[in-house]
Amino acid sequence: MISLKINFCIIYIFLLFPNLVLAESIKAAVLKDENFQQRYQQVLGNLSPLEIEDFTPNSDGSHLEIIEMIILQQALHLGGLKEPIVFEPHDMANLGEIAPIVDGTILMFGRSMWLQTSVDYQGSLYISEPVIKYGEFEAGLYYNIANTDLKSVEIDALSQLKIVANPRWLADWRALLNSPMAMVNFIGPWENMLAMLDANIVDVMLVNFSVSNDLNMTFKGKQYQPINNLKVVLPDSRHFVVSKRHPRGKEVFEALQKGLTIMRKLGKIRKLYEQAGVINSKVKDWDIINKQMLVL
Amino acid sequence: MMRFVLILFFVTSPILCFAQQDFHKLQDSYRNLSLKNKLLSSSVLLPDLEIFISQTTNNVEKVAALQIMAEIYLEYDSYFEAIQALDNAEQLAKKLDNTTKASVLLSQAKLSLALEKFNDALDQVNKSIEATKNSNKLIYVKSLILKGRLFYYKGSFRQSIKQFSQVKALVSNDTSYFNLASIYSAQIALELGDKQQAKRVLEGIELSTLELLSEDKQLEYQLILTRLSMHSGYFKTAISQSKKLLNYTLGTRFLYLQAQLQDILSKAYLQANDYQQAFLYLQRYTLTTNALALKKRNNKLLQLEIIHNLARKQQRIVLLEKESLLSKAKLAKQAFEKQQLQREQEIQFRKWLLLSILAIIISMVLYYLWQRDKVFKRLEALVKTRTQELETKNALLEKLSNTDSLTGLYNRHYLHASIESELSHVRRKFDQGQGEQHLIVMLLDIDHFKNINDTYGHTAGDTVLQQLSKTLKNNIRESDLLVRWGGEEFLIILRDCKLNQTEDFAEKLRKNIEKNIITINGNADKKIPLTCSMGYSHYPFNTQQPEQYNWENVIELADMALYAAKENQRNAWVGFTYKQTPHSPEKVISDINTAITNQEISVSSNIIKEIKFK
Numbered sequence: 053m054i055s056l057k058i059n060f061c062i063i064y065i066f067l068l069f070p071n072l073v074l075a076e077s078i079k080a081a082v083l084k085d086e087n088f089q090q091r092y093q094q095v096l097g098n099l100s101p102l103e104i105e106d107f108t109p110n111s112d113g114s115h116l117e118i119i120e121m122i123i124l125q126q127a128l129h130l131g132g133l134k135e136p137i138v139f140e141p142h143d144m145a146n147l148g149e150i151a152p153i154v155d156g157t158i159l160m161f162g163r164s165m166w167l168q169t170s171v172d173y174q175g176s177l178y179i180s181e182p183v184i185k186y187g188e189f190e191a192g193l194y195y196n197i198a199n200t201d202l203k204s205v206e207i208d209a210l211s212q213l214k215i216v217a218n219p220r221w222l223a224d225w226r227a228l229l230n231s232p233m234a235m236v237n238f239i240g241p242w243e244n245m246l247a248m249l250d251a252n253i254v255d256v257m258l259v260n261f262s263v264s265n266d267l268n269m270t271f272k273g274k275q276y277q278p279i280n281n282l283k284v285v286l287p288d289s290r291h292f293v294v295s296k297r298h299p300r301g302k303e304v305f306e307a308l309q310k311g312l313t314i315m316r317k318l319g320k321i322r323k324l325y326e327q328a329g330v331i332n333s334k335v336k337d338w339d340i341i342n343k344q345m346l347v348l
Numbered sequence: 349m350m351r352f353v354l355i356l357f358f359v360t361s362p363i364l365c366f367a368q369q370d371f372h373k374l375q376d377s378y379r380n381l382s383l384k385n386k387l388l389s390s391s392v393l394l395p396d397l398e399i400f401i402s403q404t405t406n407n408v409e410k411v412a413a414l415q416i417m418a419e420i421y422l423e424y425d426s427y428f429e430a431i432q433a434l435d436n437a438e439q440l441a442k443k444l445d446n447t448t449k450a451s452v453l454l455s456q457a458k459l460s461l462a463l464e465k466f467n468d469a470l471d472q473v474n475k476s477i478e479a480t481k482n483s484n485k486l487i488y489v490k491s492l493i494l495k496g497r498l499f500y501y502k503g504s505f506r507q508s509i510k511q512f513s514q515v516k517a518l519v520s521n522d523t524s525y526f527n528l529a530s531i532y533s534a535q536i537a538l539e540l541g542d543k544q545q546a547k548r549v550l551e552g553i554e555l556s557t558l559e560l561l562s563e564d565k566q567l568e569y570q571l572i573l574t575r576l577s578m579h580s581g582y583f584k585t586a587i588s589q590s591k592k593l594l595n596y597t598l599g600t601r602f603l604y605l606q607a608q609l610q611d612i613l614s615k616a617y618l619q620a621n622d623y624q625q626a627f628l629y630l631q632r633y634t635l636t637t638n639a640l641a642l643k644k645r646n647n648k649l650l651q652l653e654i655i656h657n658l659a660r661k662q663q664r665i666v667l668l669e670k671e672s673l674l675s676k677a678k679l680a681k682q683a684f685e686k687q688q689l690q691r692e693q694e695i696q697f698r699k700w701l702l703l704s705i706l707a708i709i710i711s712m713v714l715y716y717l718w719q720r721d722k723v724f725k726r727l728e729a730l731v732k733t734r735t736q737e738l739e740t741k742n743a744l745l746e747k748l749s750n751t752d753s754l755t756g757l758y759n760r761h762y763l764h765a766s767i768e769s770e771l772s773h774v775r776r777k778f779d780q781g782q783g784e785q786h787l788i789v790m791l792l793d794i795d796h797f798k799n800i801n802d803t804y805g806h807t808a809g810d811t812v813l814q815q816l817s818k819t820l821k822n823n824i825r826e827s828d829l830l831v832r833w834g835g836e837e838f839l840i841i842l843r844d845c846k847l848n849q850t851e852d853f854a855e856k857l858r859k860n861i862e863k864n865i866i867t868i869n870g871n872a873d874k875k876i877p878l879t880c881s882m883g884y885s886h887y888p889f890n891t892q893q894p895e896q897y898n899w900e901n902v903i904e905l906a907d908m909a910l911y912a913a914k915e916n917q918r919n920a921w922v923g924f925t926y927k928q929t930p931h932s933p934e935k936v937i938s939d940i941n942t943a944i945t946n947q948e949i950s951v952s953s954n955i956i957k958e959i960k961f962k
Contacts, residue, residue, distance in 0.1 A: 175581035226503025
């Protein structure tokens with residue numbers, strides 16, 4: 053009975069001061085429809101995200117979200133926010149649903165955003181220093197491995213190729229507008245774009261380099277590989293964004309900026325991205341087909 | 349409605365007489381059309397421009413007019429016509445100066461940009477830059493600005509910034525080009541999230557010079573300011589500025605500008621927590637972008653159509669070329685075949701000609717040979733005939749020459765010609781010691797023949813000669829020879845005759861002549877008694893030496909015997925036979941009496957009395 057009373061008291065106190073509970077946890081929104089949490093937990097194992105010094109991908113597929121969850125936590129921690137970060141699955145698919153972060157319902161996203169998609173919201177959002185700088189994000193020209201004609205393609209022969217691209221992926225679209233290839237506009241699921249490769253409707257599509265040793269990507273039993281020695285720079289930088297209207301927005305952003313600066317100085321950001329395969333060191337010496345976009 | 353007509357009148361009335369005006373006025377009038385009036389009135393300019401183009405001889409102005417036409421077509425999204433106008437301009441510009449060429453290239457680049465043919469646009473603008481780098485600063489700067497915009501639309505912001513920095517370094521800060529480059533630089537700075545930089549750039553523009561910019565460029569400047577307000581968190585300002593601009597551009601075809609404004613409004617309302625308005629403008633933005641996408645799709649379709657038409661044209665050209673090649677080949681083949689045929693015909697003709705000529709020649713030769721043969725045959729026949737005739741004549745002649753025409757007997761000529769072989773034959777026999785048979789040489793003369801002629805006439809004389817000839821013939825052997833020696837004198841040569849037979853023969857002949865009474869013309873009354881005197885000798889005369897007495901000697905001896913028969917009796921015969929004499933024939937002949945007396949020669953005769961010799 054006494055314990056019941058104590059419990060009621062505690063609940064009452066929490067009800068009176070809800071901020072005490074909220075202040076304890078920092079929430080970052082992550083995409084609900086992709087099962088990053090599970091893979092995230094698998095990567096961490098028994099380790100705390102703050103303890104990750106070296107990252108080893110344990111599966112195929114993109115590790116961008118996972119490594120960014122780790123970078124975000126480490127940066128905030130280094131920036132002075134020692135409290136745990138809670139990643140909340142969210143329905144957001146694009147910036148049409150950016151309203152919650154604009155109005156402060158959501159504090160921040162658990163992953164970085166392209167600058168171009170967030171720049172118009174800079175009146176409402178804090179945009180961090182770039183975690184992936186302009187020119188660091190590269191992708192390969194993937195083709196179905198059965199299409200042996202593409203095994204070896206010279207840069208001069210690219211104008212003969214057709215590439216499928218989604219105009220809503222601005223960075224991809226802009227990158228390819230500055231390549232010699234003929235672009236096929238496609239708005240739809242990513243899997244369908246792969247099907248276009250399988251059916252030889254198009255020759256290639258732009259895909260982040262795979263973490264596998266041979267850079268090959270496997271999807272539903274089919275293998276895809278990048279055209280050897282050619283890569284595309286995505287002409288944008290990626291940033292974390294924090295809501296200006298969230299009560300803890302400013303505080304979190306400042307910690308984030310501070311932490312990112314420290315990590316950048318330590319070379320940790322680049323290292324973790326490289327280890328996750330987001331920035332792929334295997335293609336370091338490959339030719340950039342849109343290198344004119346890197347002009348300063 | 350009335351208001352609209354009035355507006356149309358006021359807007360178009362100054363334009364309607366453009367064709368008569370100076371081209372530059374026309375150009376300026378077009379440039380000065382307000383954003384709203386442009387749409388309303390620019391199409392009205394087209395007929396005037398067409399008239400101007402058809403009338404002017406100034407190709408530079410013609411090109412400029414075509415460029416304006418292309419711009420007007422572009423405002424109405426009539427890309428195909430715009431392409432055609434610029435193609436015409438390009439053709440004309442080929443013969444003109446570099447500036448005009450570059451100007452056309454710039455127009456083409458604008459068109460390519462509108463069609464999102466970025467690579468073509470880049471190629472054209474680069475050519476324009478290259479052409480005007482050192483010659484025409486105005487077009488050069490315009491080209492640089494267009495290139496910067498091109499990079500912007502391609503999303504290559506860094507290249508774009510670099511381009512505008514280059515422009516700003518080239519022009520002074522009070523020019524429209526400087527302002528334009530600044531505006532576009534600020535726009536990119538905003539894209540890259542650098543609002544401070546954007547602000548700095550915009551502050552560099554002298555507000556008083558903003559009016560130098562065209563209306564649409566001023567609108568773009570306003571748009572950037574609006575976006576800057578939004579980026580700076582001044583959502584209400586951004587909203588009011590955007591709405592103002594949006595209202596201004598309503599009814600224009602600046603869809604891209606409107607979409608940007610709607611996007612700003614949507615985002616600004618969202619950030620101002622007015623979700624209803626944000627959603628409204630998001631919807632409008634979506635509609636506008638859909639319209640733009642539709643426009644783009646149409647452009648793509650148009651391009652595809654153009655490409656398709658071009659491909660079809662090329663295909664047709666290729667087909668036509670192939671057809672032409674085929675027909676050429678066919679014609680060539682036909683010509684070749686014809687030539688072959690002609691050649692074959694010619695060869696055939698020549699062959700036939702040759703054959704014909706050959707046939708003709710052969711025919712002619714054959715004909716000639718035939719004719720020749722015929723002639724030959726005829727000649728041969730003729731020759732034969734002639735030869736026969738000749739032979740006949742010769743035979744006749746020979747006969748005539750060898751015979752006596754009256755009696756048909758051999759004449760003295762014949763005897764001379766033939767006697768030698770007889771003589772040599774006999775002589776050989778005697779030389780071989782086989783000689784027994786002599787040639788008896790007997791001369792016969794008609795007794796008193798002169799009297800017969802005188803009495804009965806010469807015809808009767810001839811008859812006598814003829815009848816005597818017959819008698820003589822009848823009395824000699826066929827192997828013997830009878831010759832009319834001359835006048836009424838005959839010579840008989842008896843072959844292979846023994847000497848002792850001669851007397852009998854002579855006597856028998858004498859008697860037969862005597863017996864054979866001659867009748868004249870069958871008249872029994874005219875009978876003529878006929879006798880002959882004969883003298884004979886023999887050959888070889890000296891059988892021991894057959895060659896001692898030649899023929900002439902023997903004849904002479906016979907003649908001497910005849911003479912003796914005549915002189916001593918008539919109707920008589922005398923014959924000399926050799927005995928033996930040491931004297932020469934000449935001596936014997938000249939002195940026959942001595943020889944007879946000395947019995948060197950024996951005499952035979954039917955004369956009984958003593959015979960006297962001369």
